[in-house]
Amino acid sequence: MVKQARREREKAEFREEVLTAARAIVLEEGYGALTMRKIAEAIDYAPGTIYLYFESRDAIAFELCRRGFEALYDALVPAASIADPQERVRELGRRYVSFGMENSETYRLIFMEDPDYASALFEEQADDPQSPGMKSLGLLVTAFSQARQLGRLTIDVAPDVLAEMIWASVHGIVALKITYDRFPRTQAGELLTALTDALFDGLFAR
Amino acid sequence: MVKQARREREKAEFREEVLTAARAIVLEEGYGALTMRKIAEAIDYAPGTIYLYFESRDAIAFELCRRGFEALYDALVPAASIADPQERVRELGRRYVSFGMENSETYRLIFMEDPDYASALFEEQADDPQSPGMKSLGLLVTAFSQARQLGRLTIDVAPDVLAEMIWASVHGIVALKITYDRFPRTQAGELLTALTDALFDGLFAR
DNA sequence: GTCTATAAATCGATAGAC
DNA sequence: GTCTATCGATTTATAGAC
Numbered sequence: 527m528v529k530q531a532r533r534e535r536e537k538a539e540f541r542e543e544v545l546t547a548a549r550a551i552v553l554e555e556g557y558g559a560l561t562m563r564k565i566a567e568a569i570d571y572a573p574g575t576i577y578l579y580f581e582s583r584d585a586i587a588f589e590l591c592r593r594g595f596e597a598l599y600d601a602l603v604p605a606a607s608i609a610d611p612q613e614r615v616r617e618l619g620r621r622y623v624s625f626g627m628e629n630s631e632t633y634r635l636i637f638m639e640d641p642d643y644a645s646a647l648f649e650e651q652a653d654d655p656q657s658p659g660m661k662s663l664g665l666l667v668t669a670f671s672q673a674r675q676l677g678r679l680t681i682d683v684a685p686d687v688l689a690e691m692i693w694a695s696v697h698g699i700v701a702l703k704i705t706y707d708r709f710p711r712t713q714a715g716e717l718l719t720a721l722t723d724a725l726f727d728g729l730f731a732r
Numbered sequence: 733m734v735k736q737a738r739r740e741r742e743k744a745e746f747r748e749e750v751l752t753a754a755r756a757i758v759l760e761e762g763y764g765a766l767t768m769r770k771i772a773e774a775i776d777y778a779p780g781t782i783y784l785y786f787e788s789r790d791a792i793a794f795e796l797c798r799r800g801f802e803a804l805y806d807a808l809v810p811a812a813s814i815a816d817p818q819e820r821v822r823e824l825g826r827r828y829v830s831f832g833m834e835n836s837e838t839y840r841l842i843f844m845e846d847p848d849y850a851s852a853l854f855e856e857q858a859d860d861p862q863s864p865g866m867k868s869l870g871l872l873v874t875a876f877s878q879a880r881q882l883g884r885l886t887i888d889v890a891p892d893v894l895a896e897m898i899w900a901s902v903h904g905i906v907a908l909k910i911t912y913d914r915f916p917r918t919q920a921g922e923l924l925t926a927l928t929d930a931l932f933d934g935l936f937a938r
Numbered sequence: 939g940t941c942t943a944t945a946a947a948t949c950g951a952t953a954g955a956c
Numbered sequence: 957g958t959c960t961a962t963c964g965a966t967t968t969a970t971a972g973a974c
Contacts (some may be wrong), residue, residue, distance in 0.1 A: 562968065572941055577969070614935050638844050641911050648912050659915075678936050683926050688935075689928040690916040691905075698904020699897075705847050706854050708897040710863075720889050720897040728934025730818050730884050730896075768950065778959050789950065921956070 541579050543569050545593070548586050553631045557639050584643065587635070591647050594632040599658035601625040602617060606665055611673040616722050618665060619696050623718050626700030638701055663689055695721060747785050749775050751799070754792050759837045763845050766793060777808050793841070797853050800838040805864035807831040817879040822928050824871060829924050832906030844907055869895055873926055901927060 547568035551560050552561050562583055566573040601612065602621050608614040626633040636644070651657035655664070666689035673679050680687075703714045710717055753774035757766050768789055772779040786792050808827050814820040832839040842850065857863035861870070872895035879885050887894075902924065909920045916923055 532844050549968070561966085563966090573968085574970070575940055575944085578939070599891070627753060638792045638907070638911060641913075645914060648915050653803050653915060668808075673936065680933070681926075681930055681935055682868045683929070687918045687922065687926055688930070690918050691923050691930070693922055694904040694916055695901035695927060696904065697908050698900040698902065701844070702900045702903050703862055705844060705850050708851065709854055710900055712893045712896050717892065717897050717900055718888075720893055721901060723889070724887055724931050725895070726934060726936050727886065728932060730879065767948085769948090779950085781958055781959085784957070847944070 537579065538619045544576060544579060544586065545589060548590055549632070551630075552590065552635060557587070557635050561683075569706075588647065591636050591643070594629070594636045595647070595651070595658040595662075596679050597629070597632070598622075598625055598636070599662045602662055602665055611669040611676070612678070612726060615666065615692065616726075618669070619692070619718050619722055620715075622693075622696050623700055626697075627703065627714055631703045633700060634704060637643065637697065638704070657726055666725060692725070695725075714725060743785065747748040750782060750785060750792060751795060754796055755799075755838070758796065758841060759835075762837060763793070763841050768848045794853065796838075797842050797850070800835070800842045801853070801857070801864040801868075803835070803838070804828075804831055804842070807926065808868055808871055817882070818884070818932060820875045821872065821898065822932075824875070825898070825924050825928055826921075828902050829906055829920050832903075833909065833920055836910045839906060840910060844910075869899065872898060898931070900933075 547565050548560060551564050551568065560583070562573045562576055565586070566576055576586075580589075601624070602618055603613055605617040605621055608617055636647075643655060648659065651659040654660060663686075667686050669684035670679070670688045674685060683691075699710075699714055699717045699721070702710055703717075712720075738903035742890045746756075750771060753771050754766060757770055757774065766789070768779045768782055771792070772782055782792075787936070791827075807830070808824055811820055811823040811827055814823055854865065857865040860866060869892075873892050876894045880891060890924075903915075905920055905927070908916055909923075918926075
């Protein structure tokens with residue numbers, strides 16, 4: 527029993543080593559460069575050995591994705607303490623953009639890479655309100671619901687639609703900046719400011 | 733001379749055949765499945781033959797990208813005839829989203845795939861005001877400039893920053909929908925409507 | 939449990955016959 | 957100009973020695 531527990535722990539440790547190495551590779555060379563051989567070399571094991579701990583290369587990438595989502599939620603959640611819903615949304619946007627720009631390869635892996643297991647990951651989260659993805663979205667939904675209850679919403683759109691809309695918009699800033707560093711000449715933070723200013727106060731004279 | 737002209741024409745025709753086949757492959761199986769062998773099989777030639785017309789696989793993907801950008805501009809430009817700048821921006825958004833959703837693999841190739849030659853493509857366009865990318869962006873910049881001249885802009889942000897901001901936001905809707913078809917539960921068109929409504933009229937009570 | 943060795947499948951690109 | 961044949965490099969994943 528005792529021995530088995532130790533074995534379990536060692537197994538978990540090995541998996542962590544693999545994931546840490548994998549994360550470093552994705553970070554430095556991108557998802558395309560994530561191969562079993564590279565991981566094996568990084569942790570100084572034979573390629574075949576990894577298969578005793580992970581079913582396949584996809585399983586490693588998938589776990590990396592899962593962790594990335596958790597990291598995103600962790601980066602967002604401190605904003606929840608802001609009382610004013612409008613300011614909270616603004617801060618959530620800032621934190622989201624910072625996370626994306628500072629962890630661009632992880633962000634790419636989660637949100638832009640392979641639609642197949644990106645969807646598989648989401649499928650897994652969609653029905654679980656405690657999943658990091660749903661909790662992250664929930665932060666936005668809550669803010670808009672509160673704004674509505676306070677009578678401060680001027681638009682007649684459901685809070686969850688508003689949440690998805692602003693998520694998509696902010697995602698666009700990050701996604702475009704990550705792919706084309708020269709295209710939006712304007713830097714990400716400034717684009718976000720323009721977006722939230724316009725969204726909150728309106729762009730055109732009424 | 734005459735013979736040479738015919739040869740030129742035949743050469744151009746072969747290139748078109750290759751690109752058409754390549755486009756079909758990207759459309760059906762994604763960019764990752766674009767291989768010389770698959771293209772050769774589709775046009776019923778030996779793999780090596782293609783190298784007489786294209787320098788490399790990358791050159792084919794690059795040309796596909798270039799054409800995609802032109803197609804995007806062609807899809808957007810009819811909106812330019814709309815007199816009211818605000819309505820024009822709205823229509824540009826609708827056309828952009830339609831193009832992205834209906835040509836998702838092309839869109840992915842241009843805007844989401846490999847940052848390296850996505851950037852190379854943009855580098856090529858950035859200094860050429862007549863490139864489809866710059867002309868597309870120009871449609872938005874012009875609309876915001878006119879709105880400003882008409883005194884209808886309520887926000888003190890430069891038109892080109894506004895143009896990039898709305899491009900990025902709409903890109904986010906398309907990009908997210910393409911990758912996670914289930915995540916924004918709201919469909920793309922409705923997200924766009926929410927975005928433009930909020931952007932134009934403001935989201936919160938002032 | 940870890941290794942070496944290798945199978946099996948790709949790929950891009952090229953050489954040389956016709 | 958096109959083809960066949962192949963090089964050379966990759967990859968994932970597995971088999972079997974130790």
